[in-house]
Amino acid sequence: MAQVGKSSAKRSKPSYVMSVIGVALVLFLLGTLGLIVIHAQKLSTYFRENIEIQVILRDDVNDKTAQALKDTLATRPFVKSVEYVSKDMAAERFKKDFGEDFIALLKSNPLYASINFKANARYVNPDSLKVVEDRLLENSNVREVYYQRALVSKLSDNVRKIGVVILGISIILSIVVIVLIDNTIRLAMFSNRFLIKTMQMVGATRGFIARPFDLRSIVNGLISAVLAIIGICIIMYYAQKELPEISAMRDYTLVGFLFAGLILIGICISLFSTHRSVMKYLRLKLDDLY
Known part of the structure; x- marks a missing residue:
């Protein structure tokens, strides 16, 4: 009986390795998409916060005012x-x-003094800037408020469209990730079905049988997530090397949350799929395992 267990355990090791690699690849794809989403948001914020609004003042306004x-x-x-x-x-x-x-030519300065400001990203949309403009024009010292209205409108439309596309891709990929990880782990557990059934036949309880597999699944999920994170870090390193401007838009807090999310997803899905597979084989009859 011990030899059967050892033999089954040896046969399961290659499956665990392939399972870890398979889950790591899927998590890597999910993490890469998350990285794109983070940088897309930062890029949108960067463009929004670089649009200049000019508050043009009247000629009779002095420097102190x-x-x-x-x-x-x-x-x-x-x-x-x-x-x-x-x-x-x-x-x-x-x-x-x-x-x-032109001053030497015209003998005077026809330009107006102005107060130029850049708005926070959440206010850079046609509706919010119109409210800001109306409030500024209520001041008797303000002659005009100027900004590139067409650019703001187009930027808002494009950000909205890109957001919808990325959201759709994220939902689809998340479903695919869950299914792929579940199937990968179920295939890995398939090679352990006789070991699971043998332990049940000698009187082991379901909790006793499932415990080592559950613990192993947690470790495997963690290893897969770490491998995926290493792969993403390599991508980030080479991307920053080729495009140094990316470093200015990087949000390490969000990236940290992304990595924590990958670890949590890897462990939870791995644990859920493994435990479900063990329970499935425990419910089957011996003849159904063949």
């Missing part, structure tokens, strides 16, 4: 960063950008 208005804007929740650009600073920037000294 403009600075006070700038300080007030800095306290608003929709403002991420803000700066005051005087008429002279605007003229210097124009000269630097276009290489022409």
Whole structure:
């Protein structure tokens, strides 16, 4: 009887190895998608927070009043960063950008002073910016509020469409991941069916039989998740090496949650599938195992 058990255990080892590798590959695919989702969100935030809104001031507004208005804007929740650009600073920037000294030609500076700010990402959409614009125009010192309205509208539409596509892919891939991991583990447990039945025939309880397999499944799920995480880290390393700009958009907190999620998914699905398979073989008759 001991020899039968040892023989079965030896036969099960290759299945465990293939099971671990198979689950690791599936978790790697899921983790890669999660990484894409994280960076897509950060990329969207990056573009949104780099759209500049110009609050153009009237000619009779002095620097002290403009600075006070700038300080007030800095306290608003929709403002991420803000700066005051005087008429002279605007003229210097124009000269630097276009290489022409129009002041010498016109003998005056026709540009307006402005307060330029970049909004927090959640406010960069047509509806929110329209509310912000209306509030700013209520101030008698404000002449006009300018920003690229078409760009904001197009950006919001594209982000919404991409979000729907990614959500659909995520749901489909999550279902596929659960099914693939479940089938991979069930195949691994198939080679242990005679060992499970033999232990039951000699009087072992179901809990006693299932316990070592459940513990092994937890270890296997953890190993699979760690292998998947290592693979994702390698991808992240080479992606950052080729595109250094990615490092500025990386959110290590979200990436940490992603890795923790992969570990949890690997362990839970592995444990659930293994325990279910053990119970299945315990309920079958001996002749049904062949």
